[in-house]
Amino acid sequence: ETGVTQTPRHLVMGMTNKKSLKCEQHLGHNAMYWYKQSAKKPLELMFVYSLEERVENNSVPSRFSPECPNSSHLFLHLHTLQPEDSALYLCASSQDRRISYNEQFFGPGTRLTVL
């Protein structure tokens, strides 16, 4: 598959569960991103990875834990989430981390519901 893929597309979890979101990009890009899109707030950048190194962490609670094992894969590990964490989680990638110059390519998102 081409572009940016995300699995699962839908996830329902309890507050005590541990789950992981997966993102894979097939574009040869060096930077990857996690965003949160909730119903009542604008799209929020959560984490930025450049060449597998985390370069930005925008005050995200520790119950969200990212992992980037290589430049093609990005994970978001979830544990002890709250109902307000229910949202669409988008992954994106770009050629490099200079957002001002590079187009970001987005995945389809994972719709997360926390019960």
Added chain:
Amino acid sequence: AQRVTQPEKLLSVFKGAPVELKCNYSYSGSPELFWYVQYSRQRLQLLLRHISRESIKGFTADLNKGETSFHLKKPFAQEEDSAMYYCALPYSSASKIIFGSGTRLSIRP
């Protein structure tokens, strides 16, 4: 503080009418702004960016530093333009970006 404001949640115009989607920003430096679009059942994708000075699908956007605006315009709307439009501002370090809350554009036949 950096901020992006899209004052209209919904904009509805007739096919063939001009379209203007408003975006205002707050940024102390020299901004580089983007417009992203999400069509129904499709992914969020880049429409155009200030740095490229380009016209995509008939849309243009001019940076007005005096009014701190980056409005998206199209002279004649088409039904396929119906979508959600987001204005975005990269800022501070190279890897930060904030998005506006988005405007849903609906084109009536």
